[in-house]
Amino acid sequence: MAADGGLQLMTMSFTTRTDGPMNTKRQKTRRPRLTALVAAALFASIAVTTANVSSAAAATDKWLCAKGGTASIANPADGGLTNVSVSFTGFVEVPSAADCATAVPRLGDPTPVRLTEGVTYNIHVVNQAGFAINLVGVGLSGAPDLIGIAPGASGAYEVTPVVPGTYMYESDLDPRHSLLGLHGVIVVDPAAGPTSAHGTAVSTYDTEQIIVITEVDVDLNNAVDPFAVDSLAYDPDLFLINGQTNTTNVQVPPLVVDPGERVLLRYINASPANNTMTVVGLRQELVAFDGEIQEGSAVGVGETPLDVSNVFLSAGQTADAMVTVFGSPGQKIPIYNRNLLTSAVGDNGAQLMFLQVNTGGLTAHSKIYFSLNNAVRNMGGVVIRDEDVARWDGTNVTMFFQGSAHGLIDNGANLADIDGVDVDRITGDVWFSLRQDFPRPGGALDPSNPHAAEWVGVAGDVLQENDVFRYDASTGLMSIWLDGSAIGLNDLSNIHDINGLDVDPVTGVTNFTTNGNISPFHNVPLFTGSTTTFGAMNEDVIRWTPDVAAAPSGAGSLSVVADLSDLGLAGENIDAVALTPTDVMFSTTNEYPNPPATPDFDRDDLVACLGHQPPAAGSVTDTCFGPLSVQFDADTLNAGGIAGQVDAYAIG
């Protein structure tokens, strides 16, 4: 974003020092660019030395290698039983120039060059293509490099992207370069991090799917000298997403997604045709074209984007479109080019891929939220305490909810330790339960707590271990979500401590586990005025269903939704639970003894009963698809030991 705080419409610039002041025409109509964009490029093939670049601010180096390759593309004519061999020249990102020798480019490669807003990069290009090439951000500002990089030489382009989004780069010294495959994807992540496309609420996503749309004229690509082929003879015969056709036998791999997830579709139309991407059964929120934010009808930043069924992409255009997944487990949601380009009947148009609704377990992009048990651990440079909620995105641990920033500060004999958690990944709301009673910040036992103001809505002087609290991220205030003593969980011992939690913010349904066995002989007073008996073991998942949606502290009923003693647990004490539409996932306090070796369920692990089925009529046994399986092992993050075991999990 611009220093003036307004929307910086200038996107990004590949600049060369050979062209003097850049792009004055565009500056007249757009807001001023960042001064950091004054930049340089160097080409080994021309008389510019590396010293010119070193005078700029320290830049991050990226390396691209341009070289030839051969793609085997499933032949639509026979349903993919055979392949069509296509020669191409492509870019591939490599760790250093030396890696270019062994790098293998992919036709239509969706792997993005990932940049961060506001950071200056030197993008080095090693040209092993056999002909002169250049690098240009398509449709983006910046002076053209008309000379390029000679074959066998290397050069560099400096870029400071200032608007996050999805972009395409290519070599455009000759119109055939892009047709031959010399193009790629740049994703500019917001400075705030890659959780949104543009640093805005409407562009916040759970996962992304990059979709590169291309087509190939095999005669052109396989010509001995493609540059001797008349451009007017261009006649495409293969139509690709991410370098693949869709055929009966070979398809682009589907992206497995969970219902409710927001999936950012990053379309890159690298084809010379105008194409229209449609999703069957889901609306697409038009977030951006070419990195430029689109609102309802381009009225103002922050408006809800228009949701369309078809995203029309001119040749060379990119779009960011958001879909919210809706569907039953296993359902395949098609994404395809409505222009229905295809070279053979029967394949519905070759540019087709699917989102597939998760049939169970974690997806490749699942985010895991957890809290430690009675420990402090350094996890990849982030210090996580047991009153914190950490987030694991598959690569990094980050702090999601820092307990001490909300008054949960260990003091003397009072240990602040979250032992049950659920989160709303979109709003940032957190539901949690404590492992021990704790003085209410600002209450009589802790009047000077600096975060007392957050807790004014919570009655009493003690935060009880059998209660569930909710942190509202929008107001910054705490409240009691579920008062355990009101549903029969007493605070006399830690038996009734709620130690695992999974809530539905909309219905108020609250699933939990307890630290000890709730004796069947224990009378549970319910709101109706009568008492009834309710028993559950600490391997059970208990459900509180309020009579009034989203009013969990009113009247309601208790039930057992999962009895994991049926699955071999006996006294391990489930201390974390996360439910998905198909699965029960949990972690235990004690080691799971059987089987002792493979898989060895550790007390740090997130274990799943996939495809959980409660007891059927006439049965008393819960079942899963297959044996219990480890979904996640927190030991890999330096959890470790009895202290440090994970006692709260949530999935987002």
Place this chain on the structure above:
Amino acid sequence: MAFSTRNKLAAIIAVAAMAGGLAAVTGGGSPAGAAPATSTVICDNGTVAPDGAIEYNLEARDGYIQEPDGNTVYAWSYTSVGQPLFQFPGPTMCIDEGATVRVVLTNPDHVDNLSGGIPAATTSILFPGQVGVTATGGVAGLLTQEVDSAVPGDSVTYEFVASAPGTYIYQSGTDQAVQVQMGMFGGLIIYPAVGRGFAYDGEPFDTTHEYLLLFHEMDPDLHTEVELASRNGLVGDAVLSNYHPLDRKSRYWTINGRSFPDVIAPNNAPTLPTQPYGGLVRVNADDPTDGFDQLPSLVRYGNAGLENHPFHPHGNTLRLIAQDGRPFPDEIEAYTKTVAAGQTFDLLASWEDVEAWQGNGAPTPINVPALDNLVFKGGASFYSGDPNLGQKQDLPATVTSYSVCGEYYFPWHSHALQEIVNYNEGFGGMLTLWRVDPPMEEVSPGVWQPTAACN
């Protein structure tokens, strides 16, 4: 001049009452000359099932359509069960917001190329833009459940809740590159809960002037390949043995299944028995001084074809109000709009009768322009002989004028100009006209009607 809401409401009610009258005439196979020629949308409202769902029973059918150059083209489409003649495109489903819609699709035996089902192994319907469509029965296809032609009487039931008003299409979800090209598509309109006089909440329109323009293009050679294979007894996938998508070269470009000038023939024109839907857009001009608040005409674009079409009217700009069934926060002044494959747009068309207004109803005499500028084609003209709306003057004896009452005509067409031909003969193809009629007349206090001479 300002009008109160009460006045506007009265006007809407008056117009709506007339719409009912027209619909009664045009929908029921009217005697010739009983009603003014119209091409306002023909609604198929379905039937109400016992559980309250709006039900459509459609079958996949094949048949022939006519092109203005005299050619006939073999095509596939959807037709209501029990309807004797194949129709192209499929019936326009009109649904009210909130209704549960149930569409049952069958593919009857392929008997011959006039009255049977389509000679495809499977077929289906997709409802692009609808969320939560369920499909039951048939066999699982790549995109949805499909009717299996090998199973006699096989059917698939599609069901969804019409949750958002707007303009949509429906189309085959099976081997789309072939089946959509062959003509498996139709229009789907969801009216907002506030009523059928509105495109969306807060967007009233003149209900006698509602137009659905569905775009499509065809390569008749591919259709002929399918026709020949079918006549030679091939069935299922073998019918497509000589269908080569890479060879596709469109020769006919259609609006509502018709090419110009057939496009401007009225609905249910007897000369076009399998192409019932006209595409002439009409607008009643608004006289800002007459006290009647003329609502705009509503034009719904839907591109069911495989190609993108840049479409624009001559004569005036339009107001773009929605895309893919979603209203924009603010209407956008629009002229050329590229309608990409599968897209829909809603636009409001209106005409302010500025000339008559400024002339105080006293037209300025103007000499008839040179003959060169009058002839549209072949000695015919849409010019009335007088530039003032609602006025006519004599034309040279050699010119035939199509003007009824001094109305205006303007082209409205794909500006991919190779598309406004019929197999290379123009004008033709994806071209229609819009006709601007003089402002409504007050025949008795508070009762407004179109100028009688224009009917």
